[in-house]
Amino acid sequence: MKTRVLTVALFGLLTVGLYCPALPLDGEPYIHDPSTIMECDGKYYTFGTGGGGLISEDGWTWRGGAERRGGGLAPDAVKIGDRYLISYTSRGGGLAGGHAGAINTMWANTFDPQSPDFGFNDDSVVITTDGIEDCDAIDPGFFLDPTNGRLYLVYGTFFGFIRQIELDPKTGKRINDDDPIDIAIDCEATVMIYNDGWYYLLGTHGTCCSSANSTYNIRVGRSRNVSGPFVDHMGVDMLRGGGKLVIAANGRNVGPGHFGLIDQGEDVQKFSFHYEADLGRGGRSVLAIRSLLWQDGWPIAGEDFGGGTFTIESVRSGFTLELGVEAVSLSTTRPRRGETGPIAAIPDQDVAVVSQNWPAGDIEIRIADYMLQAHQKWTITPVAGVGGYMGSPYFKITVAGTDRALAATKDIDVIAVPAFTGASEQLWQIDQLIDGTYRIMPKSLAKEGYALTAVGRSTPSLTKFSAKNLAARWKLIAP
Template sequence: MANERSEPTLLAVRPAHLMATLLALVLHAPCTSGLEGDIRIHDPSTIIRCKGRYYVFGTGRGIPILVSDDLFTWRRAGRVFERIPESVRSYVPKNDGYTVWAPDVICINGLYYLYYSVSAWGQYVSAVGLVTNPTLDPNDPNYLWTDRGMVVHSTEGQELNAIDPGVIQSPDGRLWLCYGSYHGNVELVELDPKTGLRIAPDSPVYVIANRSEAAKIIFHDGEYYLFVNHGSCCQGTNSTYNIRVGRSPKITGPYLDRFGQDLARGAGTLFIASSGTQIGPGHLGPLVIDDGVERFSCHYEGDLERPGRSFLDTKPLIWTVDGWPMPGQDIRKGTYQIRSYRAGTVLQVDPNATRGSRPNTARYLVRDHQEWIISQTAGGLYRIVLAATGLALEADGPGARLADPQDDDRQVWGIDQLTDGTYRIVSKANGLALTASATDESTRPVVLQPFARLAQQRWIITAP
């Protein structure tokens, strides 16, 4: 595998108490996909939203499509086309006319641009094509994929294999496409946002990576981050795929890793690799949920506990204080303490609390009434139950209380990891966030308020 080296821990730059939380959750949590339904996919595109639903496209005959109503449960939704448009397939005579690799998608001014690659196994005459659609909803009368032709291609003898397109629109409105594989370079060209095609046949080409593939650029806090795959794919649980990253103040590079080494020379800081039963992460796609919550999608080549083909997964995307990305971790079923980021005190109830008692925060004393059992429910949401009594945390107007467990949205909570590694806890019933006291009076009851990224609305969730 290219450019293996010892990597520094990204956690070293975080506050000590948050570092312990992230170590506990990321390194010791069960590593299985938290998604449900039909999540079989290889080389997934960026997940994109249309009319309240989420869509992702993958490698396969005619570009297979998965769709979800909640980002958690997925189902198959047909394919983009039956045969590859001849305007693109003609550049790749050895392709079978059906099989498409590694698409990516973006929405520009209400039009969905879907880029895809056409190749054949073991050869490097390849092409990237484009189709567009005003909607991704197949029930919409305007649903129609339109062929826009070839965007870039590679020929025999080039240091290039034009596959794995990754598209990005930079903050200045310019559109860019990166593409390439282990056979040669990963290149970047500028596109015309009005057509989705290259701005000119002889426009500048920038080499941004080498000995890698599945390139994707994202923009964060004034910097561009290039994610690429190293290792081998397509061998199930024997695959060695892993995702590396470098950054640059300019979209055209150079992209340097944490050691200052150039990705154009095969470098790259490790972002995520095989862990637990999940083997071979690849093809990262960014997913911004809302302010403060970012996720990323990828596929895994295989799972040691679930024999079969590759599958989709999503995870939180968090950022170190010195501006490097790292994978977060969704909460898994277990017993936790829920600690206020602002005060360091933990969510609890009084020792003799019963039904109707209101939780507050206090210094942690290793008591059952300070520990909570968190379990996942439908749609990737959670129930939170006091370990001491089995009573459920329930939203009650602008506050919270304990109640007998029942099938009630007031007892269902969204728990999202924020980009700094802390968590927000939001009621499904009213959309309000669990909020600790803003004063030093630790025994005041917690309340529910609109989420505003306040310190008292951020929680550290870790094993007791």
């Protein structure tokens, strides 16, 4: 496949801004109310309202083809052991049954429609509402408590309360007939996650289903107890409408809703959701994936990263990644005593000029004080046609204003090659970590877990990434 770099014109801001907006997922990611993304036999699956769903081989390019029994609304999925438990709304939500909602669960061994083991079994109702009570049993969300293995289901919509029941993780059915617990109001599409001793309830506020006028936004409260009370950062109980913002409309996308956690380990967390309307795709509802950060104990959407021009700063030293060439003194002249006259700005270094003295072949990479040098600024550009990883395409990293590209070497080191060729050693997976810093991995060694690391205060290389190793974290800073 011919590699082609996505053009400046396509993404707009490269020529005028330092950051570029994140790219919408590739392929045909059209879905509403996506379930939590599940990995199955090397592929990713998410299911939506109506019965169908999306499949991706890399998490970047999505297309239809997933199949789910039951139809209905807003499914969710969780992996328990080597099986998958799926829930969906079989009635309610103002459909033919009004607000007499019902949620079903069922099991699957695989999501691959081509597998001989494909199929759904034990499909039955686990919770209903009568259409009169203050709840409409729709929009199920699973929560498998990592502290004890207990399984919960949260559900509901704007028609009254969000509620929680406990399920048997062996059967997927209700573990008892105790009354459901009211845990929130004024939201829908709820799910729970756990982090550092806290239980988090995430729900979607706002108006759904009005395309570009939808005001959907995802909010969160937390509790030390699995059943609440879930309180936001201002101390407002979600039973009184509280909720700290996780993500709202941004860029040219409107109405984020239906959060689903994607925990890839080693401080790489992302989340799936849908936008009610992607203006770049005619206002259609699309799947989206963003990094998930944790700030002061709260989850928040990460950078909408699409590339741009940056300095790449080492968390270890605070120094910046640079091409191993001789620095060129900035042409400044200190004014003499008593000198008057207009003060002129000093222009940035012209990379076309200073690069004339750079060696023609491969050049080593170093880490050094940031001194506004042209060889310390990097342009990160998404590359089309080479696949991607969860939620993102691969990027090339070139010295700004040049085609000199950062590359991995066969002996697991880094170097700058004279020109970008599209080889996998020159493609980079850039994941924002939960603290907002970045992990930078070459495509050629990503599966083995190698990432750019400051192995010395001033020396970069590639080592196997560990979240505990601050030397493998980088900041991307607009120069």
